[in-house]
Amino acid sequence: xxxxxxxxxxxxxxxxxxxxxxxxxxxxxxxxxxxxxxxxxxxxxxxxxxxxxxxxxxxxxxxxxxxxxxxxxxxxxxxxxxxxxxxxxxxxxxxxxxxxxxxxxxxxxxxxxxxxxxxxxxxxxxxxxxxxxxxxxxxxxxxxxxxxxxxxxxxxxxxxxxxxxxxxxxxxxxxxxxxxxxxxxxxxxxxxxxxxxxxxxxxxxxxxxxxxxxxxxxxxxxxxxxxxxxxxxxxxxxxxxxxxxxxxxxxxxxxxxxxxxxxxxxxxxxxxxxxxxxxxxxxxxxxxxxxxxxxxxxxxxxxxxxxxxxxxxxxxxxxxxxxxxxxxxxxxxxxxxxxxx
Numbered sequence: 001x002x003x004x005x006x007x008x009x010x011x012x013x014x015x016x017x018x019x020x021x022x023x024x025x026x027x028x029x030x031x032x033x034x035x036x037x038x039x040x041x042x043x044x045x046x047x048x049x050x051x052x053x054x055x056x057x058x059x060x061x062x063x064x065x066x067x068x069x070x071x072x073x074x075x076x077x078x079x080x081x082x083x084x085x086x087x088x089x090x091x092x093x094x095x096x097x098x099x100x101x102x103x104x105x106x107x108x109x110x111x112x113x114x115x116x117x118x119x120x121x122x123x124x125x126x127x128x129x130x131x132x133x134x135x136x137x138x139x140x141x142x143x144x145x146x147x148x149x150x151x152x153x154x155x156x157x158x159x160x161x162x163x164x165x166x167x168x169x170x171x172x173x174x175x176x177x178x179x180x181x182x183x184x185x186x187x188x189x190x191x192x193x194x195x196x197x198x199x200x201x202x203x204x205x206x207x208x209x210x211x212x213x214x215x216x217x218x219x220x221x222x223x224x225x226x227x228x229x230x231x232x233x234x235x236x237x238x239x240x241x242x243x244x245x246x247x248x249x250x251x252x253x254x255x256x257x258x259x260x261x262x263x264x265x266x267x268x269x270x271x272x273x274x275x276x277x278x279x280x281x282x283x284x285x286x287x288x289x290x291x292x293x294x295x296x297x298x299x300x301x302x303x304x305x306x307x308x309x310x311x312x313x314x315x316x317x318x319x320x321x322x323x324x325x326x327x328x329x330x331x332x333x334x335x336x337x338x339x340x341x
Contacts, residue, residue, distance in 0.1 A: 059141065061088045062101035064127070070111040071152075078191045078227060079117075079151035087127060088142040095137055103130040106143065110152070117151045156192040157231065159185050162221065162238065165202045168209030170244050173282060176208070177245035181219060181238055190228035198224060206240055214243045246281030246319060253278060255290050258312050258329065262300035265337055269297075270330035274312060280320030288320070297331065307331040 066082045085106050091099065105128050108120055124140035134140070162181040170176060186201050203219040219240040221230060255273040274295050278285060295312035309328040316322070 056093065057090050058093045058096045059088065059090045060096065060101070061086060062104060063087075064101075064104045064106045067105050067107040068150075069107050069109050072110065072113055074155045075110075075113070075115065075152050076155050076191050076227065077150065078153045078193070079149060081150075082145070082148055085122065086142075086144045087140065088144075089127075090139045090141055091135075092137045095135060099129070099135070099138075104128070105131070108150075113152055115152050115154050117149060119147060119149050122146050122148075153191040153193060155189055156195040157187060157189045158195050158198065159187045160198055161185055161200050163200045163202045164219070164240055164242075165205050165222070166208050166242075167205040168207050168211075170208055171210050171212040173247050174212060174244045175247050177243045179240065179242045181240055183236065183238070186221065186238075187231045188228050189231050190225060194225045194228060198228070201230075203238065203240065206242075208242065211242070211244060216241050246284070248279050249282040249285050250277060250279045250323065251285045251288060252276075253288065253290055253293055253314075256293050256295050256314060257290065258295045258297065260297045260299050262298055263338060264299065265304055266334040267299060268332040268334075271327060274314070274329070275326055276314050276322050277324040278314070278316060278320055279323050280317070284317050284320050288316070297329070299333065302331060302333050304333045304335040307333070 063084045064087050065084050068077065068081075071077065087104065087106065106122060106126050107128060108122075108126060122143045122145075124134070124143075127134050127140050127143070129135055129138075162184055164179050164181055166176070166179065181203065188195060188198065188201065190198075201224065202222050204222050206217055206219060217240045219238045221238065223230070253276045256276055258269065258272055258274060260267060260269070273290075276293075276295075278288065293314065293316065295314045297310060297312050308330050310331055311325060312329055314322050314325065
């Protein structure tokens with residue numbers, strides 16, 4: 001009787017007879033170790049290749065943005081942030097053809113987080129696809145970097161003065177008499193560690209080179225830190241109001257004559273000259289002396305009587321003023337009109 005596969009049916013005795021043949025034994029046992037190693041390698045390679053041939057899975061790597069969700073109100077991230085992380089995933093081959101790497105995100109939920117410094121570990125739970133849980137069958141193999149630090153601070157608001165920053169020099173012989181900003185204050189907001197130490201906000205430099213007259217200039221603010229924000233500047237124009245004046249020069253005038261005007265009654269004075277320390281622009285005071293400067297008392301304001309410690313008015317050009325004047329003058333106005341005996 002023949003076997004079902006068309007070969008002669010061998011009895012147990014026949015098999016033993018074949019195996020006992022020396023030629024067959026030598027063929028099987030020769031280089032037995034090498035033959036067993038070859039069999040092991042063949043099985044191992046087949047184990048790696050077979051799943052690929054059957055189309056079971058594939059791996060791919062992509063860059064994903066790091067998203068921080070639900071940052072608590074009045075809190076702010078002050079540490080340097082990772083812009084993206086590298087993600088290595090394994091997915092069924094048929095699914096990989098439909099996935100868009102741009103729809104993956106790696107996110108952290110900061111809900112109810114307190115201020116401080118924190119270390120975070122990224123796992124497959126942080127990976128989402130199209131803002132939803134990753135598709136079934138997708139396995140996250142690696143996230144790099146897998147750990148990073150984050151600093152969370154309270155946001156502080158504060159009102160500080162504005163300081164003008166001027167660049168250049170006004171024309172020769174002039175000085176800046178006053179320089180101010182309208183409005184004079186601004187409200188800022190930012191991380192507490194920065195805003196707490198902020199005493200003022202300066203303007204961008206304003207060019208006043210060779211300025212020779214009063215001027216109003218629009219001023220923009222110089223932000224001292226990239227995380228500091230100006231809260232009330234959207235509809236506010238900052239105006240720098242700059243006033244110039246002459247470089248002051250002091251001159252002492254001695255023996256300035258005292259002139260009495262509008263005299264109706266006879267009079268007498270304790271002195272006929274005064275001394276005056278004056279100040280003003282150099283061009284205005286340089287040529288002043290007791291020959292072209294005088295002091296005046298208007299007698300129409302003084303009826304007959306005795307008047308002590310009067311200060312005559314020294315007549316000076318515009319922009320020139322008296323700093324100090326002496327001596328005082330005593331005035332005696334008689335009841336006798338001028339011209340009467």
